[in-house]
Amino acid sequence: MDIRTLKTIATTLPPHIAILMQGPTGVGKSFAARAVAKELGLPYIDVRGSTMDESDMGIPDLEKSKEAGCYTKMLPSWYVRACREPVVLMLDEANRSLPQVMQGFFQIVLDRELGNGPDGEAYRLHPETRVIAAVNVGNEYDVNEMDPALLRRFWVTEIEPTVTNWIEWAKEAELDSVLIEFIQQNPEHWRVDPAAVESGTVCPNPASWHRLNDSLVHMTMAPAATAGSQPDLIYPIARGFVGTEAAIAFVDFVKNYERQISAEDILSGKTKAEDLENVEASVKMAVLDKVVDYATENKLKAKECKALAAFTLGLGGEFLFNTWTKLSSCGHMENIRAMHKLIGKDVVKAVQAARQLAK
Secondary structure, three states: OOHHHHHHHHOOOOOOOEEEEEEOOOOOHHHHHHHHHHHHOOOEEEEEHHHOOHHHHOEEOHHHHHHHOOOOEEOOHHHHHHHHOOOEEEEEOHHHOOHHHHHHHHHHHHHOEEOOOOOOOOEEOOOOOEEEEEEEOOOOOOOOOOOHHHHOOEEEEEOOOOHHHHHHHHHHOOOOHHHHHHHHHOHHHOOOOHHHOOOOOOOOOHHHHHHHHHHHHHOOOOHHHHOOOOOOOHHHHHHHHHOHHHHHHHHHHHHOHHHOOOHHHHHOOOOOHHHHOOOOHHHHHHHHHHHHHHHHHOOOOHHHHHHHHHHHHHHOHHHHHHHHHHHHOOOOHHHHHHHHHHHHHHHHHHHHHHHHHHO
16 A cells, blocks of 8 residues: 555544554555555654563552552553543554554554553553554564454554655655656666565665765765766765765766757757657656656746647657646646646547546
8 A cells, every 4th residue: 555545544533443564674664654644734753662671661650559448550651642632643563563562552543542540440542543553573673473363453454555655755854955866767766675685785765865866965075066077975974875886876877967959958859759759667757757846836828738738749658648647637737727728639639539448
């Protein structure tokens, strides 16, 4: 399941239904949980089971035990807050936890409660608190088997993010535009399955590209600022995050970025459809995405609309249809109306032709 679908389902399930996300590390499980919290307008609390021991689930409260004349525990702050107010409680790396910690997680998921007060009553989660758990899967992980009794208490989903999802998020999060464009044009370097390579090999994943972005920006080597050059350190930095193969491709992309096609190139008529005749489909789509992004923020002039229409009609087929679909949802009605007059009929013909082929 992709993250957009997960977010839609997770925010509409009843609050008492716990969610379990399964997937390899770095695919965006924590990001998905944060996105759910943001969508719901709730605080996000991340509890990492792999770093906890039995004491982290509660320790003896000696003072209250003396007052009450019976044994009682102090519960962790994250749990107390989840009882006092609605939050999204993320139980991360649940299957890398010690058995005692997993049992605590079991009680939270199964009964939405933990521990016992002086009166013997358990401390219950707030009715609107939502519990999300995440587990790593794959042969490269040292994990414990999930208890079947625990597993059946969740709504379970496999997380399989898409490049499109990640690019949408990256634009919203204002990651470097050149790095985003590299992923658009080179999706094969976005994520590599660690199980498919030699153990210990650094592989790119959505999280590692995010960390690379933040590091380069912090070190004043943001790709958008260094495009057309090759700072000495960019390769070893990239290699440490995304591995050798992806780093080589990324550095080459940044170095030669001035040769990349911009939205202005298309809208001015400088670059025409025939110029991209032998270019890969992913590059064509990336160029068209740039134009849609531009059209979302700016009113297109009549000449620009005609140049874009000629370009998309020249590419034809899926490129024409996909561009129109994205333009239609960009929210800029003047641009939508102008482009509809120029390519609307051709889009309909393309759709009808595709349906005939499908039959």
